[in-house]
Amino acid sequence: MYTLDVNVARTESHSPLWVDRGLIEKLPELISPSKYSSFVVVADAGASKAKDRVCAALSVPPTRVLSLTGGESQKNVNELIHLWEFFAEQKLDRKSLVITVGGGATSDLVGFAAGTYMRGVAFLHVPSTLLAQVDASIGGKAGINFHGIKNLIGSIAQPVGVVIDIDALETLPEREIRSGFAEVVKHGLISDRAYFDKVTARDCMRWTPDEMVEIVHRSCEIKKAIVECDETEQGPRKALNFGHSIGHAIESFALAHGPALTHGEAISIGMYGEAYISYRVGKLSLADLTTIDTGLTAAGLPTRLLKSIPAGELRALISKDKKNVGGQVKWTLLERIGSAVFDVVISEDVIGESLAAIQPGATHPC
Numbered sequence: 001m002y003t004l005d006v007n008v009a010r011t012e013s014h015s016p017l018w019v020d021r022g023l024i025e026k027l028p029e030l031i032s033p034s035k036y037s038s039f040v041v042v043a044d045a046g047a048s049k050a051k052d053r054v055c056a057a058l059s060v061p062p063t064r065v066l067s068l069t070g071g072e073s074q075k076n077v078n079e080l081i082h083l084w085e086f087f088a089e090q091k092l093d094r095k096s097l098v099i100t101v102g103g104g105a106t107s108d109l110v111g112f113a114a115g116t117y118m119r120g121v122a123f124l125h126v127p128s129t130l131l132a133q134v135d136a137s138i139g140g141k142a143g144i145n146f147h148g149i150k151n152l153i154g155s156i157a158q159p160v161g162v163v164i165d166i167d168a169l170e171t172l173p174e175r176e177i178r179s180g181f182a183e184v185v186k187h188g189l190i191s192d193r194a195y196f197d198k199v200t201a202r203d204c205m206r207w208t209p210d211e212m213v214e215i216v217h218r219s220c221e222i223k224k225a226i227v228e229c230d231e232t233e234q235g236p237r238k239a240l241n242f243g244h245s246i247g248h249a250i251e252s253f254a255l256a257h258g259p260a261l262t263h264g265e266a267i268s269i270g271m272y273g274e275a276y277i278s279y280r281v282g283k284l285s286l287a288d289l290t291t292i293d294t295g296l297t298a299a300g301l302p303t304r305l306l307k308s309i310p311a312g313e314l315r316a317l318i319s320k321d322k323k324n325v326g327g328q329v330k331w332t333l334l335e336r337i338g339s340a341v342f343d344v345v346i347s348e349d350v351i352g353e354s355l356a357a358i359q360p361g362a363t364h365p366c
């Protein structure tokens with residue numbers, strides 16, 4: 001079992017993170033249940049097996065469990081109110097523990113609800129998707145979508161722990177495995193060339209569970225190091241936004257108009273688009289851009305849209321991104337594979353070229 005501690009100086013918080021197989025059954029050993037006055041479990045529809053394992057491990061009765069639909073569409077004000085009502089009905093107090101079981105959308109929504117209820121009730125993440133295991137459950141970001149903008153309303157509050165059981169991925173659909181793997185590849189792109197080379201060496205569905213323990217652990221190490229030095233995203237944490245300015249715009253458009261895209265699919269396309277920008281402004285070599293294109297494809301991830309999205313629509317969504325400052329888009333780009341820079345301002349012409357480069361059938365520069 002791997003154990004990492006996410007230590008945040010701003011709040012002096014200590015958030016342990018465990019990675020291994022068969023960890024859910026070890027929950028009583030990991031979290032010291034006697035510290036809490038009560039438990040509730042909030043799980044999404046795709047995590048029923050993991051939810052049952054959690055409830056069995058901690059003897060949580062069905063009346064203390066709330067099921068959500070899962071997915072980005074649940075991250076709205078109405079579902080937030082629903083959660084607060086559930087917490088009130090269950091008479092949660094400041095010593096209670098909320099346990100989230102499911103994907104990144106669930107940890108986002110429930111973490112925000114718990115972090116704001118009674119000005120903060122403790123919550124523990126048990127992520128059951130690869131995306132949540134390597135990204136959403138780590139770092140304390142939580143929130144909901146608002147006015148068609150992803151994660152426009154939110155907060156940063158650290159969980160009391162993150163229990164990453166690789167066996168929870170057994171029932172995950174292939175498409176969701178691939179979606180999560182986009183964030184794995186991103187960690188290599190922004191921080192570790194050797195890791196990028198490793199995780200793009202084969203299709204992501206060919207890794208064994210034991211190999212996935214090692215991969216997830218390394219991704220968690222990378223994100224932990226970034227979060228610890230910049231919890232509130234004033235500097236280095238912005239590197240984690242690579243691929244997300246374009247990717248979130250694609251995801252928001254798809255959520256409103258279709259066709260349906262997973263977060264990872266949108267971010268993978270966004271990473272190619274933003275790598276293209278990095279190349280066009282002279283920061284990234286053509287050789288590295290080509291390696292990124294072929295590496296994402298080899299891992300089984302898309303680099304072009306399957307259906308065209310008007311550039312004007314994407315530009316409008318990018319202009320509303322919560323990371324913008326003073327009306328300017330601040331981009332995270334690559335200097336090379338394994339090294340990112342942030343707060344870069346680029347011209348509208350280059351943005352237009354990048355949005356053309358991700359359209360269906362767009363060719364790679366020679």
